[in-house]
Amino acid sequence: MKTFYKLLLLGFIILGCSNDSSEEYVDIPAGPTPSTLNIPQIFENQLIDPIIPADNPQTEEGIALGKKLFFDPILSLDFSQACASCHMPQNSFTDINTFSTGVNGDLGIRNSMPLFNLAWNFDEHFFWDGRSFGLEHQASLPVEDPTEMANTWETVVDRLNNHPEYPELFQAAFGNAPISRDLATKALGQFERTLISANSKFDNYFLGTASLTPQEQNGLAVFMDEDRGDCFHCHGNPNNPLWTDNAFHNNALDSTFSDNGLGDITGDPADNGKFKTPSLRNLAYTAPYMHDGRFATLDEVINHYSEGLQNSPTVDPLMKTVNQGGVQLTEQDKADLKAFLLSLSDPSFLNNPDFIP
Amino acid sequence: MKRLLSFCLCLLLISCFEDKDDNLDLSNLATPTFRFTQNWDGTDVSIDDLITTQFTNAHGETLNISNLKYLISKIVFENADGDIFILNGYQLVDLSDPSTSLFSPEGSLPEGLYTLKFVYGFNEMDNIDGAYPELNSASWNWPQMLGGGYHFLQMDGMFNVDTTIATPYNYHHGTAKLSDTEFEQNFVNFEFTNSIFISHNTEIEIQFNLAELFKNPNLWDLNQYSSSLMPNYDAQKMMQQNAATAFSIGQVTN
Numbered sequence: 001m002k003t004f005y006k007l008l009l010l011g012f013i014i015l016g017c018s019n020d021s022s023e024e025y026v027d028i029p030a031g032p033t034p035s036t037l038n039i040p041q042i043f044e045n046q047l048i049d050p051i052i053p054a055d056n057p058q059t060e061e062g063i064a065l066g067k068k069l070f071f072d073p074i075l076s077l078d079f080s081q082a083c084a085s086c087h088m089p090q091n092s093f094t095d096i097n098t099f100s101t102g103v104n105g106d107l108g109i110r111n112s113m114p115l116f117n118l119a120w121n122f123d124e125h126f127f128w129d130g131r132s133f134g135l136e137h138q139a140s141l142p143v144e145d146p147t148e149m150a151n152t153w154e155t156v157v158d159r160l161n162n163h164p165e166y167p168e169l170f171q172a173a174f175g176n177a178p179i180s181r182d183l184a185t186k187a188l189g190q191f192e193r194t195l196i197s198a199n200s201k202f203d204n205y206f207l208g209t210a211s212l213t214p215q216e217q218n219g220l221a222v223f224m225d226e227d228r229g230d231c232f233h234c235h236g237n238p239n240n241p242l243w244t245d246n247a248f249h250n251n252a253l254d255s256t257f258s259d260n261g262l263g264d265i266t267g268d269p270a271d272n273g274k275f276k277t278p279s280l281r282n283l284a285y286t287a288p289y290m291h292d293g294r295f296a297t298l299d300e301v302i303n304h305y306s307e308g309l310q311n312s313p314t315v316d317p318l319m320k321t322v323n324q325g326g327v328q329l330t331e332q333d334k335a336d337l338k339a340f341l342l343s344l345s346d347p348s349f350l351n352n353p354d355f356i357p
Numbered sequence: 358m359k360r361l362l363s364f365c366l367c368l369l370l371i372s373c374f375e376d377k378d379d380n381l382d383l384s385n386l387a388t389p390t391f392r393f394t395q396n397w398d399g400t401d402v403s404i405d406d407l408i409t410t411q412f413t414n415a416h417g418e419t420l421n422i423s424n425l426k427y428l429i430s431k432i433v434f435e436n437a438d439g440d441i442f443i444l445n446g447y448q449l450v451d452l453s454d455p456s457t458s459l460f461s462p463e464g465s466l467p468e469g470l471y472t473l474k475f476v477y478g479f480n481e482m483d484n485i486d487g488a489y490p491e492l493n494s495a496s497w498n499w500p501q502m503l504g505g506g507y508h509f510l511q512m513d514g515m516f517n518v519d520t521t522i523a524t525p526y527n528y529h530h531g532t533a534k535l536s537d538t539e540f541e542q543n544f545v546n547f548e549f550t551n552s553i554f555i556s557h558n559t560e561i562e563i564q565f566n567l568a569e570l571f572k573n574p575n576l577w578d579l580n581q582y583s584s585s586l587m588p589n590y591d592a593q594k595m596m597q598q599n600a601a602t603a604f605s606i607g608q609v610t611n
Contacts, residue, residue: 046487048494122494224500226527226587232500239487239498270408317423317513317525320584 032059032173037119040198042207042241050119050193056136056186058193061173066191068169069184071357074159075142076103076149083142083188086112089356092282092349093195098293102147109147109259111293114286116197116349117279121246128275128291129261130248139188140181153181160184197281197349198241205343206238212343219340222333229305229327229337233318234277243344244279251275252309252319253290261291263314273314284345298341302334386465389559391432393450393458394607395425398568404455411518415572418579420516420526425452427510427565428497430479432462434471434555442466447479447489449497470552473561477600478509478544484532503587504532504540510600512570516579526583528570530600533593541590543597545604553609562607569603570596 035058037050052058069075070083086100087093093115099107110128118126124134132138142148143156160166160179170179173187204210212220222229224237234251236243248262250273257263263272275291289295295304307326309319321327329337349355395402397412408423430447444462451457478484486505487493499506510530515523533541553561571577575595586592 046490046493048490120494221502224502226500226529226585230585232498233496236496237498237500239493240496242494245496315525317515317527320525320527323522323524 031175032061034058035060035063037193038196040196040203042198042203043117043120043196046239046241047120048122051122051124052119052193053134053136053189056189058190059173061169062187062190063194065166065169065173066187066189067355067357068165069188070191074163075151075156077151077155078103081149084357086148087115089352090285090350092116092197092285094286096287098288100148102145103150104146106147108145110291111288113278114282115192116195116281117242118195119193120242123246125246125248125276129265130276131265135189135192136182136185139185139192143181153184156184157181195349195355197346199348200281200344200346202238202340202343203241203346206241213339215336215339216343217340218333219336219338219343222329222337223340227327228329228333230318230320231280231305234316235280242279243281244277246276248274248276249316249318250312250314251277251305252311252315252322253294253304255310255312257312259292270314273312280341281344282346282349284342285350298338299334302329302337305329306334385468385557387468387555387557387559388444388461388465389555389561391429391448391460391462392560392562393429393448393460393565394562395452395565395567398566402452402567404453407453408514412568414516414568414577414579416576416578418516419519420514420579421518422452422512422514422567424511424513425567426450426497426508428478428492428507429460429475429563430483431474431476433474434466435474436469436471442471447483447492449492449495466555468554468556470554472549472551473553473606474546474548475563476544476546477604478531479507480544480546481542484542484544499531500587502537503534506532509544510596512567516583524579524583526579527586528596529587530593530596531587533590533597534588535590541594543593545597545600547604549606551606553606554611556611558611560608560610562609564605564607566603566605570599573599573602575599 037052037058039050073079073082075082081103086095088095091114094112098111099109100112101107113128118135126132126135126138132141140153143151143153157179160170167179170183174183177183201210202212205212223231234245234247234249236245248271254273257273260272262274263269283298287296289298289301295301305326306329309322309326311322315322402410402422406422408421411419411421413419426449428447428449432444434442434444442464444464446462448460449457484506486501487498489507492498492507497507499508508529508531510528512528514526516526517524531543533543535541553559575598577595577599582589582592
């Protein structure tokens with residue numbers, strides 16, 4: 001009986017093999033060159049696979065097109081603003097303003113967000129309030145946002161069609177399909193997924209190729225200590241090198257809200273005052289901080305958590321000392337925490353030639 | 358990929374045959390499904406109760422729940438002959454994500470009568486720091502300075518919500534730290550005596566009575582133990598003791 005089953009199973013294996021190998025003879029029409037995402041070792045070791053939509057595989061031509069679009073003011077009403085105007089490489093793809101100014105001179109109501117490791121946002125909720133699902137969908141919004149590029153996709157598609165280079169680039173990336181919003185946002189999504197940052201001092205420390213100063217080490221301990229910083233429940237930990245949970249919390253910034261954040265998207269008052277936890281990578285380049293850019297420095301951020309907490313009905317219970325205003329860190333712990341936070345910044349991300357036009 | 362998968366599957370089956378005696382009817386393999394449910398002393402607790410529902414614990418504090426996640430691993434079935442079937446995999450149940458309440462472990466076993474064991478949390482063999490990408494990605498890690506590995510339970514919310522000073526609590530359970538260099542395993546091994554008939558479509562309900570966490574054997578006073586419980590050895594050991602009566606087998610459907 002045993003032998004019978006083994007033979008049967010062996011048969012399955014062989015069948016399975018011969019079935020599969022026949023696929024190798026199928027001709028694939030010439031098209032864009034597939035490009036695999038360059039997954040850093042530390043992500044490969046620690047994290048699940050990044051999100052790449054089945055209908056938008058990475059290709060060399062798609063990425064190149066996305067990069068050109070990202071840096072091209074052609075997307076904006078008056079040709080004055082590119083994605084990169086508010087997402088600048090030297091600032092880890094955010095800007096230095098509290099609120100960004102759109103082409104009409106209007107101020108938005110939120111601080112621009114740095115862009116990196118976006119394919120590892122496993123829930124795919126984008127923006128501070130999570131209102132956009134998926135990177136391609138997100139990329140369709142700035143063009144028509146009246147406080148940003150204030151354009152229409154119809155105009156953009158028109159311009160791209162009449163451009164000396166774009167028609168060829170779209171064809172190389174997507175074949176003969178006509179230029180559309182759909183294809184432009186796919187290209188942008190492909191480029192954005194390549195913006196990967198995983199080469200900070202701390203990354204190298206984790207991989208065993210760099211060491212932390214005693215101050216940075218104590219800062220990590222403050223970060224991980226429930227009695228002190230207790231930052232890790234929301235902002236990742238050495239085993240989660242994203243340094244965010246990509247989830248939504250009220251971290252006790254305000255007692256009443258001028259911006260409801262997630263609450264306005266879900267319509268649930270229990271979500272008022274909740275915003276997406278930002279990654280703590282690259283803080284050295286991304287000031288000011290928080291959804292409204294209220295803090296100009298990391299010291300202000302740390303002081304907030306230490307003694308500035310504001311109570312409200314939706315405050316996250318992880319802000320456990322909210323009734324005392326915060327965790328009351330010592331000056332030494334504050335300085336060490338800051339040193340640790342800065343060890344998460346990755347200078348090589350700023351001048352990676354693949355990310356700069 | 359498909360090829361690899363069927364190959365592994367075959368190896369798996371072949372190795373099963375080698376290990377087990379020939380009397381088992383291996384032509385009728387089944388993989389049971391688990392349904393994890395929560396209750397508060399018999400009243401169902403579901404996603405709809407998050408934040409909005411108030412519960413009163415045995416000590417008399419009124420509380421709400423804004424986050425509840427827990428980890429179940431190492432599911433083992435044993436038949437009357439003492440044959441043991443270990444189903445690999447683990448499940449992180451998240452009250453805010455109903456899809457996580459259903460779990461099909463890896464592997465299968467012949468139809469028949471079994472008793473069930475599982476581990477609440479990870480046992481020391483499995484509680485390896487950083488070893489599970491899925492759990493790392495969910496930030497489920499337990500700090501290395503507390504012994505590392507993973508959380509077993511996170512329950513967060515506010516207590517004294519019926520007073521003017523509602524206060525946060527963070528009931529987080531994992532490895533217990535005795536000193537800077539000594540750590541104590543803190544999981545619970547559940548061994549149920551009920552016999553369960555496992556057939557092709559068996560679904561086993563595992564009930565988690567949250568109220569037990571606050572009363573048995575240790576009457577839990579949130580005013581004393583509300584937060585920073587992770588580094589608190591006494592709190593961690595009390596959590597382990599209280600969890601030991603919190604799980605039971607509910608409905609088994611075939």
